[in-house]
Amino acid sequence: MNILTLLTDTGLCPTNGGAHRMVKQRALYGRVTFMTDIIVxxxxxxxxxxxxxxxxxxxxxxxxSWTTAKDEKGRMIGSYHETCDNQICGECAIKVSGYDFCPSCDELRKLVKEKHDKRNGRLMIDLLFGRE
Ligand SMILES: [Zn+2]
Ligand SMILES: [Zn+2]
Incomplete structure (x- = not known):
């Protein structure tokens, strides 16, 4: 194929919430002009x-975990939660109560729900409601 001109411009793809970049290509094959959308x-x-x-x-x-590092305001960080931090797209993310989980961690979340040995006890209830 003889491509005489190839013009590209990037824009946001309207079909997937803007996660994709799209390249519009205009190619001239002889006298015929094609407009094609290619997802890069x-x-x-x-x-x-x-x-x-x-x-x-x-x-x-x-x-x-616990660290002696300081935050950007110079305050000691101390104890902190380590997060998975896998990079994920909006469609693979599983959204739970405002948090985004990757598919692997969502399996772990389901396991915690299923396997966690949550036991009954009066202490928390009595503390919360001020009973003795
Ligand atoms: Zn994905
Ligand atoms: Zn994860």
Whole structure:
């Protein structure tokens, strides 16, 4: 094929919430002009589908740590929650109560719900309601 001109411009793809970049290509083959839309490979592909641009980090807590580091205001950070931080696209993310989880962590979340040995006890109730 003899491509005489190739013009590209990027824009947001309207079909997937803006995660994809789209390239409009105008190619002239002889005397005929084609307009084609080509989805280019994302710069930071989602770690799960590998197709769409990653726009989120997984918020799932995978550990409990302590650090002597300080935050940007010079305050000691101390204890903090380590999060999974997998890079994911909006479609692979599982949204729970305002948090975004990757598919792997959502499996863990389901396991916690299923396997956690939650036991009954009066202490918390009595503390909350001021009974003795
Ligand atoms: Zn994805
Ligand atoms: Zn995760």
């Amino acid at each position: 490979l994302p710069k930071y592909p989602c770690s799960f589908c590998k197709k769409r641009e990653a726009t989120l980090f997984c918020d799932f807590v995978i550990g409990y």
